[in-house]
Amino acid sequence: MNTKTGLVEFPVTTDEGKFIARYSEYGLAEIKFPKTEEARFAGRPLPPGVLAKIHGWHRLTEAALKRVLSGRAAGKLPPLDWSGKTEFQKSVWRELRMISPRKTKSYGEIAEAIGNRKAVRAVGGACGANPIPVLVPCHRVLAANKRIGGFSSGLDWKRRLLAIEGVFLD
DNA sequence: GACAGATGAAGGA
DNA sequence: TCCTTCATCTGTC
Numbered sequence: 001m002n003t004k005t006g007l008v009e010f011p012v013t014t015d016e017g018k019f020i021a022r023y024s025e026y027g028l029a030e031i032k033f034p035k036t037e038e039a040r041f042a043g044r045p046l047p048p049g050v051l052a053k054i055h056g057w058h059r060l061t062e063a064a065l066k067r068v069l070s071g072r073a074a075g076k077l078p079p080l081d082w083s084g085k086t087e088f089q090k091s092v093w094r095e096l097r098m099i100s101p102r103k104t105k106s107y108g109e110i111a112e113a114i115g116n117r118k119a120v121r122a123v124g125g126a127c128g129a130n131p132i133p134v135l136v137p138c139h140r141v142l143a144a145n146k147r148i149g150g151f152s153s154g155l156d157w158k159r160r161l162l163a164i165e166g167v168f169l170d
Numbered sequence: 171g172a173c174a175g176a177t178g179a180a181g182g183a
Numbered sequence: 184t185c186c187t188t189c190a191t192c193t194g195t196c
Contacts (some may be wrong), residue, residue, distance in 0.1 A: 088193065107177055111192090122193035124176040129194080143177065150176025158176095 008046055010058045014069050016160070019134075021061045023054045027079030028061055030131040033153045064135055071165045073101055074135050085129075088119075092126035099140045102165045106144050128152045134161065142169075 007029055012019040017034025025046065046054070057078030064074040074097075082090050091114045099105055107127075111119045127138040133153055139161040143149035148169050151158035159169065 086194075111177090116192075118178095118190085119192045120177040121175060121191070122177095125174090125192090125194060126176095128176055138176085141176080144179085148176090152176075155176095 006046070008051070008054055010054075012058075012062045012065050014066055016069055016164075019065060021058060021065075023057060023078075024081045024083075025050045025053075026081040026083060028057060028077070028132060028135075029081040031061075031065075031133055031135060033133070033157055061135070068101070068134050068137070069161075069164060071101055077135060080132060080136075088114075088122065089126040089129055092123055093130060093132075093136045096127070096130070096136050096138055096141065099137055102167060104140045104142050104146075104162070104167060106142055107149070108144060110141060124150070133157075137161075140165075140167075 007022040007024055009020050009022050012021050019034055020030075020032040021028060022030040022032070060076055060078045064077050068074050082093070092110060095110050095113045105113075107120045107123045108117065110123045111117050114123075116122075123141075127141055128150070130136050130138045130152070133139065139151060139158045141149065146169065148155060148158060162169065
């Protein structure tokens with residue numbers, strides 16, 4: 001979606017595998033779960049100044065990712081590039097970032113928190129459109145009655161991330 | 171404008 | 184309980 005300057009990719013090696021972080025010149029734009037493919041530079045080359053800035057962001061991303069994957073709060077994050085996203089999606093993702101580790105909320109609670117209690121299905125849609133999983137903790141959102149609901153990157157990852165934080169589901 | 175979706179609630183078996 | 188149906192809201196095409 002963001003093709004203004006192209007995105008640059010960097011790998012983040014963790015105990016859970018090698019994540020891929022993608023950056024635009026505006027900030028962290030995407031995180032990909034570990035796959036078999038190797039990380040590589042993508043898009044057009046960026047100016048050296050921008051690249052240096054991204055290196056700094058990447059250090060923050062790497063540290064935050066490792067903190068979350070060890071069951072702690074993400075802490076300081078680089079700027080997030082949510083350009084091209086709707087206000088509704090951004091408000092949902094802001095709300096997700098306010099959920100503490102080991103805590104979960106339902107889609108209905110998120111909908112209520114953003115002031116639109118009936119928009120529960122839309123919240124699910126916004127979660128599915130979340131380009132920055134883990135750091136924007138969509139895995140902490142469960143369906144009503146603590147059912148696991150869904151997860152764009154696979155329910156196995158959702159269970160795994162919750163288990164890391166000490167949340168176990170039936 | 172129609173349709174689909176990571177939901178929730180209500181009603182019936 | 185479990186299943187089905189319907190209401191509701193947003194994003195995408």
